[in-house]
Amino acid sequence: MEAQKSLKVECLTEDEAINLFKKKVGETTLNSHSDIPQLAEIAAKECQGLPLAIVTIGRAMADKKTPQEWERAIQMLRTYPSKFSGMGDHVFPVLKFSYDNLTNDTIKTCFLHLAIFPEDHQILNQDLIFLWIGEGFLDGFASIDEAFNQGHHIIEHLKTVCLFENDGFDRVKMHDVIRDMALWLASEYRGNKNIILVEEVDTLEVYQVSKWKEAHRLYLSTSLEELTIPLSFPNLLTLIVGNEDLETFPSGFFHFMPVIKVLDLSNTGITKLPAGIGKLVTLQYLNFSNTDLRELSVELATLKRLRYLILDGSLEIISKEVISHLSMLRVFSTIFKYLLSKRNYISNDRMVERSCTSSLSHPFTCFSHALSG
Missing domain, CATH: 1.10.10 (Arc Repressor Mutant, subunit A)
Structure with missing residues (x-):
């Protein structure tokens, strides 16, 4: 009975995958143009060794005898795999068995x-x-x-x-x-293909930015500094920025995120608190870890619903006044050198002890030991 609860993802080696893929495509198609054998290898690699995907895609390509058809198919596999013949109606539903269980x-x-x-x-x-x-x-x-x-x-x-x-x-x-299947489940399968968006391109086009209005969760690793069009995120719950070179945000970037709960700016190049972040009054989780941020401004004190503030490997100083205004804070996780109070600097060891007991005006959980130990 246990074996029925999941489908193990057994992957082929690269050579095995390419051989199986070419077998399903067939010699007639492979020999129809000198470029197709190499394109077939590229397409096979997009299947990541998964036999079910290899067989499905190989069969779908068996009648494609021009390089243009192959290049278009490879691009589709890389951008919208659920739209590829057989993926959304065969491969993903089979993989969904493990999810359903x-x-x-x-x-x-x-x-x-x-x-x-x-x-x-x-x-x-x-x-x-x-x-x-x-x-x-x-x-x-x-x-x-x-x-x-x-x-x-x-x-x-x-x-x-x-x-x-x-x-x-x-x-x-x-x-x-599996990730493609998860995106299919989270978005297109439920009728909204833009619920989760991952933007990794070097230069954003207007049509890409327009999709952000529909997104509930958004991952950005692209450059944002040159964005000049008005931005609106009416449905955004989660924003994760994965660009380590990003130092600033466009003017007004944070001004219309009325329901956002999670903001992760860790491992970015920011050096100061982004303008407008105090407007994110629904925010519950904020992560500035491993940035060049050195001080929190009083604007942060407006985030009354903030419950989790993660600052590992970043701040050197922080105003106790800012933290004391965050009345719902449950976790204050940080590894930095000094906590600045109005009268003195507190060493890291004393900060851990006092922030877990009486240094602030309300109780919360200190997580520094768990993260560093």
């Missing part, structure tokens, strides 16, 4: 969430769990420790059923075809 909606939601990251993106388990907590997926626990334990349990379960993959020590990622 996940034991509860929380695990399903956590699985789909990882699709917000680009292909081959690896993420630390603790960072992923913190995002799940920030999203509210792991609410209902008496403590952050309990929520973290549940997050680890979910990751292990998703690895057991082959929907997540180990990618080094304490890191996970998705197989590319």
Whole structure:
């Protein structure tokens, strides 16, 4: 009975995948143009070794005998794989079996969430769990420790059923075809293909930016500095910026995000608090980790609903006055040198002790030990 609960993603080697793909395409098509054998190898690699995808796509390409048809198909596989013949009506529904047999909606939601990251993106388990907590997926626990334990349990379960993959020590990622299926499930399968958007292009076009109005979750690794058109994010719940060279945001970028809950600017090049961030009054999770940010301005004090503030590896000083205004703060995770109060600097050890007890005007959970230990 246990074997019926998941479909293990057994992948072929690159040579095996190419040979199987060419077999399904057939010699007649492969010999119809000198460019097609090389294009067939490129298409086979897009299947990431997954036999079901290789067979489905190989059969679909068996009657394509011009390089132009092959180039168009490869582009479709890279951008809208669910639109490719056989993927949305055969491959993804079969892979969906493992998703359908996940034991509860929380695990399903956590699985789909990882699709917000680009292909081959690896993420630390603790960072992923913190995002799940920030999203509210792991609410209902008496403590952050309990929520973290549940997050680890979910990751292990998703690895057991082959929907997540180990990618080094304490890191996970998705197989590319599994990720395509997750995006299909989260968006097109439910009638809105723009619910989750991942923008990685070097130069944004107007039509791409226009889709942001529909997005619920958005990952940006593109350059934003030259955007001049008015921006609006009426449905955006989550924004993750993955551009380590990004130092500034366009004027007004944060002015219309009326329902945003999660903002992750970690590992970017910002050096000061982005203008307008104080307008994000619905924000519950804010991450500035591993940036060149050195001080928080008083604008942050307007974020009255903020529950999770992650600052690891960034700030040197922080005003106690700013933190004391964040009355709903539950987690203040940071590894920095000094906490600035009105009268003195507090060393990191004393900061950990006092921020967990009486240094601020309200209680919250300090997570520095758990993250650094």
